[in-house]
Amino acid sequence: MRAVVQRVSSATVTVNDEIVGQIRTGFLVLLGIAVDDTERDVDYIVQKTAGLRVFDDSDGNFNLSLKDTGGNVLIVSQFTLFGDARKGRRPSFIYAARPEKAIPLYESAVSKLRALGLRVETGLIGEHMDFALVNDGPVTILLDSKKLF
Numbered sequence: 001m002r003a004v005v006q007r008v009s010s011a012t013v014t015v016n017d018e019i020v021g022q023i024r025t026g027f028l029v030l031l032g033i034a035v036d037d038t039e040r041d042v043d044y045i046v047q048k049t050a051g052l053r054v055f056d057d058s059d060g061n062f063n064l065s066l067k068d069t070g071g072n073v074l075i076v077s078q079f080t081l082f083g084d085a086r087k088g089r090r091p092s093f094i095y096a097a098r099p100e101k102a103i104p105l106y107e108s109a110v111s112k113l114r115a116l117g118l119r120v121e122t123g124l125i126g127e128h129m130d131f132a133l134v135n136d137g138p139v140t141i142l143l144d145s146k147k148l149f
Contacts, residue, residue, distance in 0.1 A: 001041035001105070001146075002032040002081045007054055007139035011074045013123045014130045021121035026072035027052075028133050031109060032081025033102040034095050034146075041145035042105055046112040049073070054139050066118055073113055076123035076131075077106045099126065 011028040013021040029049060034041075055064035055071065066073065079102065083091030097105070103125055113120045123129045142149060 001034060001037045001045050001144070003045050003049060003143040004030040004078075004081065005049055005052060005141045005143060006030075006133065007136045008074075009134045009136045011131065011133040013074060013076060013121075014132070015124050015127045020124055020129075021074050021076075023072035023074045023119070023121050025069070025136070026066060026074070026119075028131070029073055029075040030078040030081060031075055031106060032078050033097040033105050034082055035097050035101070037097060037101075037105055037145070039105070039108060042108045042112060044145040045143055046109055046116070048143050050113060050116050050118060052141060054137075054141065067116065072119045072121065074121045074123075075106075075110060075113065076129065077102060077125045 006028045008028050009025055011023050012019055027049065050067055051065050053065050054062050055069045057063040079093060079096040082096035083093055084095060085091040106125065110120055110122055
């Protein structure tokens, strides 16, 4: 499982000109689910995301997490995070989980983030989505449950 975590001061996801998810300060999380991912991968990504200390404390140092600041999460499924473009010019998506596997794991991640007391908004799986965000910092962190990077 992979996640691109962007610290934002605001983020909105729109489908067919209708806002389906919107947050203020927090994280925009793009979540990619691989063919071999399990609940263990979900737990890793959820705990890392909720615990990332990338918000400023009173001294201006990265010492606070979403849980510390009461931040929000906008999480969106993005299979293209498993696009393999090492050969040729068109990415292969053979490592991305099919919807029947990806959707339950994505929903599990959403539920587990909410269970931690975080306000969580979502996109719509399988839909073309437009994003608007204000990247704060910018701060962008890459997470991989297999610890490949």
